[in-house]
Amino acid sequence: MANRTVLIIEDEDSVREVAQMSLELMSGWTVLTAASGGDGIAKALTSQPDLILLDVMMPEMDGPTTYRHLQDDARTSRIPVILLTAKSHASERAQLASLGVTGIITKPFDPVQLADQIRQILSWTDPVE
Amino acid sequence: MSPAKPDARAALQAGIRRIWENARGVVSARLDVLDQLAQARAENSLTPEQHQTAEREAHKLAGALGTFGFAAGSLAARELEQHLTASQSADATRWSELLRAIRSDLERGPTEPPDGGHISVRANRPVLLVHQPDASFAEALAFDTEPLGLEVLISRNVHELRLALARDPAAAVIDPWLDAPDTLGLLRDFTARKPDAAVIALTDRDQLRDRVAAARSGVRAFLSRPQAARDVAAQLYELMPGIAAQPPSVLVIANDASVRTAVADAMGEAGFRLTVVDDALKLWDAIAEARPDLLVLDADTRDISGVELCGVIRSDLRWRGVPVLVLTASADAEVMRDVFAAGADDVLEKSAIRDALSRRIRQRLHRSELTRSQADTDFLTGVATRRRSEEAIGYLMSLAVRSKQPVSVALLDIDRFQRINHEYGHAAGDLCLRRFAGMLRQTFRGVDVIARWNGEEFVVGLYGMAAMDAVNRLGDLLDRLATVPVATVAGTAIHVTFSGGVAQYPQDGQSLDQLIRAGDQALDRAKHEGRARVIPAGRTRTADQPDVMVIADDESVAQQILQPLETRGYRVQRPGDVKAALRSLTEHSLRPGLIILDADLRGHDGMAILRRLRQGNLLTDTRVIMLIQAAAEPKVLESLELDAFDHISKPIATSVLMQRVRRALA
Numbered sequence: 001m002a003n004r005t006v007l008i009i010e011d012e013d014s015v016r017e018v019a020q021m022s023l024e025l026m027s028g029w030t031v032l033t034a035a036s037g038g039d040g041i042a043k044a045l046t047s048q049p050d051l052i053l054l055d056v057m058m059p060e061m062d063g064p065t066t067y068r069h070l071q072d073d074a075r076t077s078r079i080p081v082i083l084l085t086a087k088s089h090a091s092e093r094a095q096l097a098s099l100g101v102t103g104i105i106t107k108p109f110d111p112v113q114l115a116d117q118i119r120q121i122l123s124w125t126d127p128v129e
Numbered sequence: 130m131s132p133a134k135p136d137a138r139a140a141l142q143a144g145i146r147r148i149w150e151n152a153r154g155v156v157s158a159r160l161d162v163l164d165q166l167a168q169a170r171a172e173n174s175l176t177p178e179q180h181q182t183a184e185r186e187a188h189k190l191a192g193a194l195g196t197f198g199f200a201a202g203s204l205a206a207r208e209l210e211q212h213l214t215a216s217q218s219a220d221a222t223r224w225s226e227l228l229r230a231i232r233s234d235l236e237r238g239p240t241e242p243p244d245g246g247h248i249s250v251r252a253n254r255p256v257l258l259v260h261q262p263d264a265s266f267a268e269a270l271a272f273d274t275e276p277l278g279l280e281v282l283i284s285r286n287v288h289e290l291r292l293a294l295a296r297d298p299a300a301a302v303i304d305p306w307l308d309a310p311d312t313l314g315l316l317r318d319f320t321a322r323k324p325d326a327a328v329i330a331l332t333d334r335d336q337l338r339d340r341v342a343a344a345r346s347g348v349r350a351f352l353s354r355p356q357a358a359r360d361v362a363a364q365l366y367e368l369m370p371g372i373a374a375q376p377p378s379v380l381v382i383a384n385d386a387s388v389r390t391a392v393a394d395a396m397g398e399a400g401f402r403l404t405v406v407d408d409a410l411k412l413w414d415a416i417a418e419a420r421p422d423l424l425v426l427d428a429d430t431r432d433i434s435g436v437e438l439c440g441v442i443r444s445d446l447r448w449r450g451v452p453v454l455v456l457t458a459s460a461d462a463e464v465m466r467d468v469f470a471a472g473a474d475d476v477l478e479k480s481a482i483r484d485a486l487s488r489r490i491r492q493r494l495h496r497s498e499l500t501r502s503q504a505d506t507d508f509l510t511g512v513a514t515r516r517r518s519e520e521a522i523g524y525l526m527s528l529a530v531r532s533k534q535p536v537s538v539a540l541l542d543i544d545r546f547q548r549i550n551h552e553y554g555h556a557a558g559d560l561c562l563r564r565f566a567g568m569l570r571q572t573f574r575g576v577d578v579i580a581r582w583n584g585e586e587f588v589v590g591l592y593g594m595a596a597m598d599a600v601n602r603l604g605d606l607l608d609r610l611a612t613v614p615v616a617t618v619a620g621t622a623i624h625v626t627f628s629g630g631v632a633q634y635p636q637d638g639q640s641l642d643q644l645i646r647a648g649d650q651a652l653d654r655a656k657h658e659g660r661a662r663v664i665p666a667g668r669t670r671t672a673d674q675p676d677v678m679v680i681a682d683d684e685s686v687a688q689q690i691l692q693p694l695e696t697r698g699y700r701v702q703r704p705g706d707v708k709a710a711l712r713s714l715t716e717h718s719l720r721p722g723l724i725i726l727d728a729d730l731r732g733h734d735g736m737a738i739l740r741r742l743r744q745g746n747l748l749t750d751t752r753v754i755m756l757i758q759a760a761a762e763p764k765v766l767e768s769l770e771l772d773a774f775d776h777i778s779k780p781i782a783t784s785v786l787m788q789r790v791r792r793a794l795a
Contacts, residue, residue, distance in 0.1 A: 017148045021141060077785065085192075086188055086192035094593060108192060108195020108196040111145055112141065116263075121269065
């Protein structure tokens, strides 16, 4: 079960790169990336990942809007989405949670633990490579 | 914890340093931009657009810096972001200070390991402190306790723990042996200062002496890892009402004025809500009003003595669990025997009221709290009992008043449950109830209240959720039950459905009783309209006008629409064919709120029908959603030009269908 695909949608280059490297090294999953909501939706359609990690604050199309588009399309509506957000107040997080996403991970995330956090949220039990 | 190989960790750390070398230029440019904007602010020339840019840049810094090990810089950036979000006229001096703090942290270089998910500060909300080695657990707990409106602080070492405890958290989930040996001492000091804090120990240890040490440090619940975050959240929720809610309620019944005065004097400033009643005949009214946590009865009264009253209370299902303290003139052996035989928990001589009453009440309340968690759990299904849920939903309602959030109360009844008992036996029926309760627990959050109301009837209290959202969530569960059997007995898969009614506070009722009544009426309608559906209270469309008309001759397409809509309580009509549909719309003036029209009908062009509806002026009262094959974009445009309200592409996803239908009927 280690051969999963995760799509990271995050406009900030450094954060995206750290997340990608962290998942590749600590989990062995295949990691795809997109730097904008639009690009992310296109990649989600073609690659059908097992999970989308989605940044909340992005220019042009933000995380919640991207999420809604993904939900509106039958081809992507079943893919679990975890939001990455620097919003830390419970009220803001509650608002995000009410979108119906599978989980929320707060930034800054710990690169060593990111894969574990995802495993826990999704109850993925694949062994670490 | 992660069992990753050390070399993967080392490679990751090296890789992060490399990425940081490339990213520091970007970060430095960001800081320059923020410097310039701070300058503009100081000169009062900051435009709203620039203010927004500053907010965004600060947000990005807060998210990125922590990942690279600049914890202090990340916190400063977050404070700046919050400062900018809170006010359009940010303080330029504070702004510059925070920028300097970020720069100096960058100069010091990153600390390893990077600080993950430290959540920052805001006043006036109760704080939940999480001191656990596992960041993912802390995150999950923050997610599961969201409806409690707590501010979550995460600490990872003794230093952070000390800072966090200084903020007087109302609740804490602590590993007392994380970063030992200071932790237990800090905890002891804290609980001595704030004895009512809900402190839970969650740790790998579970030796008796560890439990004793934790208890001595003021820990109120001891849990061994692993524990699911939602279970810890539920435990917190059990402990929290005592913190956020009012002080314990004590009801005193005594017709001797001197006794009443003595009690009132003794307890005046002891921190109880005290209700004093002079007549035993007012017992039930007083109990309903005061909902006491403890009763004080006078043994030496006219008409009905305290001992008799005690017996009466012990025979009442709802109140038999309330502790009772009896006051007597003299506690001789005979009196004591009578009092305890009647089911009282404690006896006090009247001469000792002044010195001992409030202390004895406290002891008794404390002990009853320990046994209460058992009485609060339904023995068969493990969810809350009706009594417990009434309290808990009441608490959600009181939270809702303060936070202006909706609370929904759903009444659910398993359809034709007696048939399961008949066909498969009562053991199978019990199994189905247990499994159904388990599915409810999976469907809702740790802090939502799930209770077995009676028999096969369940109640769910949902904080921060409007009735329509609750209907949808329950509709999802019905969809799931359609494919997943609730239990398998002797090789036979048992499928169940349920009917439900949902009432929303405060729109459908001001009290729990009113909400339950409104929900019950909606539940009756759901049963009446054919079961396996959930209906919101207060839906007002008249019976002869459907909410939705479906015009689709492909059976599988029609079912993909009918089933989820009916499940969620919409009244749906599907005429036999296109002609019948047009006839009922034109000749019989049927006016559904929405028509869902398949563009691809056999022998008919859906677009032509849409055109006829428009020509007949039927689209003024009724909206149309067209079903269009995916990738047929020209048809989408054509339908919109013909005043269709929206479209859904085939194959149909239930989530899309529901979202579009709700928008069209809004």
